[in-house]
Amino acid sequence: MKDKDMYTPDEIKGQTQKIPGKESKMKPQPIYDNNDFKGFERLKGKTAIITGGDSGIGRAVSVAFAKEGCNVVIVYNIADDDANETKKVIESYKGNVLLLKANIKDGTVCKQIIENTINHFGGLDILVNNAAEQHPQTNLEDITDEQLENTFKTNIFSMFYLTRAAVPYLKEGSVVINTSSVTAFRGSKDLIDYSSTKGAVTSFTRSLSANLADKKIRVNQVAPGPIWTPLIPSTFDKEKVDVFGQDTPLKRPGQPVELAETYVFLASDGSTYITGQTIHVNGGEIING
Structure with missing residues (x-):
């Protein structure tokens, strides 16, 4: 796919929806698949768990993994229609x-997810901790205890829970991939709690990679920039959606399909000497970290 095939900011203007966002209600819907690309069996015979795999980045990763021959376990919370699609x-x-x-x-639920995966597919090779939530607030004092706790539980506690339950089943060559964010490295004035969780994800990735290195289990992360997913129209107002992605060097939002190959690479044997690292997919913003 070429840059001209992606949506311009004008094409996504004026969209908002209630939380939780659903991909099925977005117009135009995110681009999650490169139909011209059929895969190379780079993940053949492997099994992956992908949280938030029903939509957005998670959907693109789920489809890309499947095209590479991987068994896919999609963990989702609300959107049955997105998951079934x-x-x-x-x-x-x-x-x-x-x-x-x-x-x-x-x-406890996270432990059951791992057990259900083992029972269904007989093993686990790749864990993609991708699910997240965000709730913009102009002022710090507007972030309630409930919001703070929910954001941390979804965005970072779940990674601890799932990875802790998965490690006993992971073997040499297995991979953990976490989804961080550009906000972990430059912050976001309206997403203080969300950015904080993504900073925690980054530290979790680096620390866990060192912890699991002796077991030859690799741990890396992807740090997306502004990507057109259900999270955007369901958490930002019309004015922010109208200019979403325009401040990047490429002057547009990214599409989920533009991240999928990054996750495939980190999950495959093409990245066997990479661990504890961050790959930035953000439309050209230079980030130190």
Whole structure:
């Protein structure tokens, strides 16, 4: 796909929806698949869990993994229609997929997700901690205890819960990939709690990579910039949606499909000497970290 095939800021103007956002209600919907690319079996025979795999970046990663021969477990919370659509697309590529509707804020539930995956597919090779929530607030004092706790539970506690439960089943060559954010490195004045969780994700990634290095389990992260996903129209007002992505050097928002190959690379044998690292996919913003 070429840059001209992606949406311009004008094409996404005027969209808002209630939380939680649904991909099925977005117009135009995010681009999550490169139909011209059929895959190279780089993940053949492996099994991956992808949180938030029903939509946005998670959907693009789920489809890309399936096209590479990977069994995919999609963990999602609310959007049954989005999850079933992703399942349908994966099956159109002859992929194997398991949908698990779950609240990953709960440590016991996260343990069950891992157990269900092992029982269904017989193993686990890749864990993609991707699900997140955000709630913009102009003032720090407007961030309630409930918002703070929910954001941290979804964005970072779940990574601890899921990875802790997964490690006993991971073997040499297994991979953990976390989704951080450009906000972890430059902050965001209206997303203080969200940015803080993404900073925690970055520290978690670096520390865990060192911890699991002796087991030959690699841990890396992707730090997206402004990507057109359901999170955007469901959490930003019309004015912010209208200019979303225009402040990047490429002058447009990114599409989920533009991140998918990054996750495939980090999950594959093409990145066997990479651990504890961040790959920035942000439209050209220079970030130190």
